[in-house]
Amino acid sequence: MPTIQDVARRARVSTATVSRVLSTPGMVSEVTRERVMAAVDALGYEPNYAAKSLRTLRTAKIVVTVPDISNPFFSSVIRGAEEAAQAAGYSVLLGDTRHRAEREEQYAGMLRRKEADGLIFLGHRLPDTLAELIARQGAKAPVVNGCEFSPDLGVSSAHIDNTAAAAEAMHLLYGLGHRTIGVITGPLASPINRDRLEGVRAAAARHGAKATLRIATGDFSVESGEREAHGLLAGRDAPTALFCFSDEMAMGALAAARRAGRRCPDDLSLVGFDDIRFARYLDPALTTVSQPMEDLGRAAVALLLDILAGRQATPRSVILPHQLMVRDSTAPARR
Amino acid sequence: MPTIQDVARRARVSTATVSRVLSTPGMVSEVTRERVMAAVDALGYEPNYAAKSLRTLRTAKIVVTVPDISNPFFSSVIRGAEEAAQAAGYSVLLGDTRHRAEREEQYAGMLRRKEADGLIFLGHRLPDTLAELIARQGAKAPVVNGCEFSPDLGVSSAHIDNTAAAAEAMHLLYGLGHRTIGVITGPLASPINRDRLEGVRAAAARHGAKATLRIATGDFSVESGEREAHGLLAGRDAPTALFCFSDEMAMGALAAARRAGRRCPDDLSLVGFDDIRFARYLDPALTTVSQPMEDLGRAAVALLLDILAGRQATPRSVILPHQLMVRDSTAPARR
DNA sequence: GAATGGGGTGAAATCGATTACATAATCTTA
DNA sequence: TAAGATTATGTAATCGATTTCACCCCATTC
Numbered sequence: 001m002p003t004i005q006d007v008a009r010r011a012r013v014s015t016a017t018v019s020r021v022l023s024t025p026g027m028v029s030e031v032t033r034e035r036v037m038a039a040v041d042a043l044g045y046e047p048n049y050a051a052k053s054l055r056t057l058r059t060a061k062i063v064v065t066v067p068d069i070s071n072p073f074f075s076s077v078i079r080g081a082e083e084a085a086q087a088a089g090y091s092v093l094l095g096d097t098r099h100r101a102e103r104e105e106q107y108a109g110m111l112r113r114k115e116a117d118g119l120i121f122l123g124h125r126l127p128d129t130l131a132e133l134i135a136r137q138g139a140k141a142p143v144v145n146g147c148e149f150s151p152d153l154g155v156s157s158a159h160i161d162n163t164a165a166a167a168e169a170m171h172l173l174y175g176l177g178h179r180t181i182g183v184i185t186g187p188l189a190s191p192i193n194r195d196r197l198e199g200v201r202a203a204a205a206r207h208g209a210k211a212t213l214r215i216a217t218g219d220f221s222v223e224s225g226e227r228e229a230h231g232l233l234a235g236r237d238a239p240t241a242l243f244c245f246s247d248e249m250a251m252g253a254l255a256a257a258r259r260a261g262r263r264c265p266d267d268l269s270l271v272g273f274d275d276i277r278f279a280r281y282l283d284p285a286l287t288t289v290s291q292p293m294e295d296l297g298r299a300a301v302a303l304l305l306d307i308l309a310g311r312q313a314t315p316r317s318v319i320l321p322h323q324l325m326v327r328d329s330t331a332p333a334r335r
Numbered sequence: 336m337p338t339i340q341d342v343a344r345r346a347r348v349s350t351a352t353v354s355r356v357l358s359t360p361g362m363v364s365e366v367t368r369e370r371v372m373a374a375v376d377a378l379g380y381e382p383n384y385a386a387k388s389l390r391t392l393r394t395a396k397i398v399v400t401v402p403d404i405s406n407p408f409f410s411s412v413i414r415g416a417e418e419a420a421q422a423a424g425y426s427v428l429l430g431d432t433r434h435r436a437e438r439e440e441q442y443a444g445m446l447r448r449k450e451a452d453g454l455i456f457l458g459h460r461l462p463d464t465l466a467e468l469i470a471r472q473g474a475k476a477p478v479v480n481g482c483e484f485s486p487d488l489g490v491s492s493a494h495i496d497n498t499a500a501a502a503e504a505m506h507l508l509y510g511l512g513h514r515t516i517g518v519i520t521g522p523l524a525s526p527i528n529r530d531r532l533e534g535v536r537a538a539a540a541r542h543g544a545k546a547t548l549r550i551a552t553g554d555f556s557v558e559s560g561e562r563e564a565h566g567l568l569a570g571r572d573a574p575t576a577l578f579c580f581s582d583e584m585a586m587g588a589l590a591a592a593r594r595a596g597r598r599c600p601d602d603l604s605l606v607g608f609d610d611i612r613f614a615r616y617l618d619p620a621l622t623t624v625s626q627p628m629e630d631l632g633r634a635a636v637a638l639l640l641d642i643l644a645g646r647q648a649t650p651r652s653v654i655l656p657h658q659l660m661v662r663d664s665t666a667p668a669r670r
Numbered sequence: 671g672a673a674t675g676g677g678g679t680g681a682a683a684t685c686g687a688t689t690a691c692a693t694a695a696t697c698t699t700a
Numbered sequence: 701t702a703a704g705a706t707t708a709t710g711t712a713a714t715c716g717a718t719t720t721c722a723c724c725c726c727a728t729t730c
Contacts, residue, residue, distance in 0.1 A: 001449070003716055014680045019718055029678060049450040050388035051716035054685050059385065061428075069417070070612070075410040082404070082431045086438070091445070093396075094429040096417045103421070110426070112336070115384040222616055251616045258618060277405070281557055281586045283593060283618050338686055349710045354688055364708060386686035389715050 002043040011039035022047065053114075062304060063119040064146070065095035065107045071220065072276040073246065073293060074122055077146055080297025081120060088305055090117070097123065105129055111142070118142030118304045124190035126153050139314045142307050146300040147291075149317055150191040156307065156315045158299035160322040162192055165289045166199030166243075168324045169271045172287070173241045174207040177333035178269060182214040182232040182239035184225060184249050196245055196273075214239050218249050225252025233260045233268075240333050241269035247276045247288055254282065254329075265331035275325055284328035292320050337378040346374035357382065388449075397639060398454040399481070400430035400442045406555065407611040408581065408628060409457055412481055415632025416455060423640055425452070432458065440464055446477070453477030453639045459525035461488050474649045477642050481635040482626075484652055485526040491642065491650045493634035495657040497527055500624045501534030501578075503659050504606045507622070508576045509542040512668035513604060517549040517567040517574035519560060519584050531580055531608075549574050553584050560587025568595045568603075575668050576604035582611045582623055589617065589664075600666035610660055619663035627655050 008015045013032055020027050021036040028036070039045070053059050064081050066074045082092045093116055095107035108129035110116045119130065119142065126134075126143075134141045134154050145157035173181055183200050186193040197215070204210045214232055218224035225244055229252060232239055242257075244250040250272030254264060262268045264284055272279055275290035299318045306312045343350045348367055355362050356371040363371070374380070388394050399416050401409045417427045428451055430442035443464035445451045454465065454477065461469075461478075469476040469489050480492035508516055518535050521528040532550070539545045549567055553559035560579055564587060567574055577592075579585040585607030589599060597603045599619055607614060610625035634653045641647045 001447070004718095005716075015717075016680060016682095016719075017678085020679090023718080027678075032678080046444070046447045048389070048716050049445075049448045050385050050394065051685090052718075053385035054383070054389050054687085054716080055718045057685080064429075068414075069404075070407060070410045070414050072405060072407060072410075075405045075407075078429070079403075079405050079431055082429055083433075086441075091450075092429045094399075094413070094417055094427045096414055098418075106421075109381065110384075112379075112381045113384040114336070115426075222612060226616075248613075251613060254618070255616050277557060278583075278586060278613060281561075281590050283589070339688095340686075350687075351689075351711080352709060355709090358688080362708075367708080383686050386715090387688075389686085389717085390688045392715080 001048075002045045003048065004045070006043055007036065007039045007045050010043065011036045057114065059115060059117050060090050061093055061116040062090050062301070063093045063095055063107050063110050063116045064122065065097050065104055065119065066122040067097055067099045069094065069096045071248070072278070073274045073291070076276070076293035077122060077297040077300075080294030081146065081301050082297070083294070084298040084301035088301070090301075090305075099123070101125065101127070117308055118144070120144045120146045120300045120304060122146040124148050124150065124187075124192065126155065139312055140307060140310075142304060144300050144304045144307070147296050148190060148192045149195070151317075154315055156303045156312070156317060158296050158303060158318040158320060159192070160291055160296075160320050162195040163199035163202070165273075165322045165324070166196035166245075167203040168199075169243050169273070169289055170200050170203035171207075172324060172326065172330060173243065173269060173271065174203065174209065176241070176269060176330060178239075178241040179209055179333070180212040180214065180237060180239045180241075181209070182216065182229070182242045184216050184218045184228045184232070184242065184244045184253065186218060186220045186245045186249075188217060193245060200243070218245070220246045220248060222248045222252040222255075225249025226256045227252070229253035229256035230260070233257065233262065240267075241271070241330070243271045245273045247272035247274045247279045247286060250279075250286055250288070250329075251282065254286075265329050266334070269331055269333070270329040272329075279325075280327060282329070287327045287330040288325050290323045290325045292322070295320055336383075337380045338383065339380070341378055342371065342374045342380050345378065346371045392449065394450060394452050395425050396428055396451040397425050397636070398428045398430055398442050398445050398451045399457065400432050400439055400454065401457040402432055402434045404429065404431045406583070407613070408609045408626070411611070411628035412457060412632040412635075415629030416481065416636050417632070418629070419633040419636035423636070425636075425640075434458070436460065436462070453479070453643055455479045455481045455635045455639060457481040459483050459485065459522075459527065461490065474647055475642060475645075477639060479635050479639045479642070482631050483525060483527045484530070486652075489650055491638045491647070491652060493631050493638060493653040493655060494527070495626050495631075495655050497530040498534035498537070500608075500657045500659070501531035501580075502538040503534075504578050504608070504624055505535050505538035506542075507659060507661065507665060508578065508604060508606065509538065509544065511576070511604060511665060513574075513576040514544055514668070515547040515549065515572060515574045515576075516544070517551065517564070517577045519551050519553045519563045519567070519577065519579045519588065521553060521555045521580045521584075523552060528580060535578070553580070555581045555583060557583045557587040557590075560584025561591045562587070564588035564591035565595070568592065568597065575602075576606070576665070578606045578608075580608045582607035582609045582614045582621060585614075585621055585623065585664075586617065589621075600664050601669070604665040604668070606665060614660075615662060617664070622662045622665040623660050625658045625660045627657070630655055
């Protein structure tokens with residue numbers, strides 16, 4: 001691999017000039033610029049990345065950590081993030097943490113080692129390493145959350161209005177005449193789920209149905225959806241509608257309902273969350289709260305770039321629009 | 336951020352000693368080692384990554400490119416790759432190419448700029464940059480394919496026996512008495528699909544049913560599955576069974592069948608490919624060819640690490656086991 | 671014709687680590 | 701006890717870029 005020295009020698013200029021041709025061509029005269037470019041092309045020169053990064057203290061990389069990349073919600077957010085990063089000249093270091101704190105820490109360490117310029121995390125847990133960083137640097141710490149919002153973390157984030165979205169979903173069900181509604185949340189450690197639950201409770205209160213709310217806690221996986229739905233549907237006075245905080249759990253719930261001999265939407269209405277690409281292809285097509293997943297990723301990157309460019313004084317929070325997609329898994333309650 | 340100089344000063348040793356403590360602790364006496372570690376801890380020192388990389392010519396990063404990360408098959412392969420990479424001290428640079436050649440080239444460029452030590456590509460297209468590299472370095476080029484196999488590329492790869500797997504799926508259908516079978520393939524530019532098609536044809540020939548094979552070409556997406564299935568089911572003498580080269584297309588096919596008023600598996604048997612996590616939760620649970628997706632990722636990384644460690648003389652190809660998962664979407668043909 | 675200014679270029683310092691080589695101190699062994 | 705081996709450490713070169721500063725040259729301007 002040729003170095004800048006080789007190019008300089010060949011073009012009979014100094015390395016400084018070569019560097020200038022490549023980064024600030026305006027400073028160099030036409031003739032030398034051409035001579036240098038000819039040498040660059042002839043040698044197939046590409047600047048060594050580590051050297052550049054060492055000198056400039058910029059890596060043009062951002063870490064994106066995610067609890068589980070094979071979860072379609074997360075992979076779509078990542079997709080948007082990757083696209084936006086790429087467009088801005090950054091590349092994405094993927095960290096699949098498998099919900100494990102030590103792996104989160106490990107990826108957070110990349111910031112300290114200057115392996116990356118910033119970090120976006122899609123879970124809810126803020127690694128200690130980053131908490132320290134934020135304590136020191138405040139809003140200038142290059143850390144953004146990609147889909148949650150926890151005001152106490154002091155981190156910018158992109159997310160939807162989870163409380164409102166959950167309330168809308170419940171409102172739909174109450175409007176269809178359902179009174180006893182089961183809700184399968186995600187882990188309550190996560191503010192996203194607490195927010196949604198708040199929306200759920202508010203809607204129940206508004207419809208005077210707080211007493212008939214049945215709440216179960218899942219972990220977003222299909223399996224947990226199936227398990228929790230099974231539990232909710234088992235008892236007497238079982239719910240006539242189920243609201244799951246992820247489409248995957250809704251798929252599990254659908255399977256559980258089938259096993260219990262309840263048909264959707266005739267015997268049981270079902271609402272999911274996220275609107276992953278498969279939601280509309282389920283049978284029945286799933287009614288769900290649509291999140292702009294790729295946009296969330298893009299917005300998170302935009303926030304991070306703002307911080308990196310120094311144009312951010314205080315943590316910001318971008319709220320993207322959601323939409324309740326009413327499909328075929330919801331129907332009027334039977335009496 | 337403290338540098339190695341700061342640590343050296345504080346521990347009253349040379350930078351060489353600090354470096355040794357961190358990378359070859361055996362060479363350093365007990366007492367100085369402790370003094371140095373104390374300084375490291377006190378300052379919270381972490382080696383600067385770019386400096387290290389510049390000196391050692393190693394980045395400890397591998398690029399993984401994928402046509403579409405939000406496709407569950409790819410995201411699972413990536414997941415396995417990330418895990419194996421992490422375990423070996425590497426991190427993964429994610430390249431979502433959106434099927435676009437120029438983005439593939441762009442990521443391939445990271446190898447030339449020494450931004451990464453190696454590259455795994457999950458599509459079928461080998462970027463020109465890499466083809467050159469392989470022409471120059473042969474089997475030592477740090478490039479591996481993650482799920483396809485094309486002997487002519489001269490690239491190591493991890494994959495299943497696609498021909499055999501497809502033949503098995505067809506064999507199942509013929510065994511159930513189906514004669515007219517529709518097949519929805521992926522893009523035929525990709526050897527993976529040509530291999531599977533070969534298996535399909537071989538099975539048809541063995542069962543004397545070559546004439547009643549109906550072949551359509553999709554692109555692995557749900558939408559294309561729906562579209563192609565719609566086409567296949569429309570004509571007279573429509574197939575009684577459909578074999579799709581991805582589970583996503585099978586989901587689309589299921590939707591198309593529903594719309595056409597055909598019930599699965601009673602009126603139409605359906606077989607998918609991949610066994611993504613949702614396959615078993617569809618209604619009916621999908622019969623499909625299970626690929627060990629995470630293992631494919633892990634195997635690809637292992638191959639790459641072999642190359643990077645210099646223990647590979649000629650391109651190798653690792654064949655992982657597949658398994659036909661017979662579930663509820665296949666049933667005997669009605670007569 | 672001297673002073674001023676600006677554009678273009680090069681010399682050399684610098685980023686922060688690793689490591690070959692030199693050296694000092696200690697230990698073996700004949 | 702002297703020679704040689706071994707161990708521990710330091711000195712300084714090195715990786716390949718960027719960037720500061722100095723310089724030269726030529727065009728303006730008074």
